[in-house]
Amino acid sequence: MTKVLEFYKCDDCGTVVMVTHSGEGPVMSPGGKPMRLLEEKMQEEGLTEKHVPVIEKTANGIKVKVGSVPHPMIKEHYIQWISVKDGRNFFIHALRPGEPPEAEFPVSDPAVKSIIYCNVHNLWTNKK
Numbered sequence: 001m002t003k004v005l006e007f008y009k010c011d012d013c014g015t016v017v018m019v020t021h022s023g024e025g026p027v028m029s030p031g032g033k034p035m036r037l038l039e040e041k042m043q044e045e046g047l048t049e050k051h052v053p054v055i056e057k058t059a060n061g062i063k064v065k066v067g068s069v070p071h072p073m074i075k076e077h078y079i080q081w082i083s084v085k086d087g088r089n090f091f092i093h094a095l096r097p098g099e100p101p102e103a104e105f106p107v108s109d110p111a112v113k114s115i116i117y118c119n120v121h122n123l124w125t126n127k128k
Ligand SMILES: [Fe+2]
Pocket: 051, 071, 077, 078, 118, 119, 120, 121
């Protein structure tokens, strides 16, 4: 089945790729190995409150926070990006260590799907 948005990771080198349209063949790492399809998590014991995106409405759109307890933002463990899927639009905001784990987007509906990436715990979402 063709999906329009998938993320794959190479467990050897840590490379993560976003696939906007999947074909038949496997997604290969730079080293030539099949990459692992990342599943979007919503529940995992002890990790949920720091990873599941929380969305609030703002004057200009929405703010996405990761999570209900702010996620660490140190070099060894941080939220690398926050994304929002709003109909046919897909927004990604990149973050750096030391910055707050949050981002604003010009989206009017706070019920949108958000996907975030933690460099240790991979993909998380607020809805499947
Ligand atoms: Fe994490």
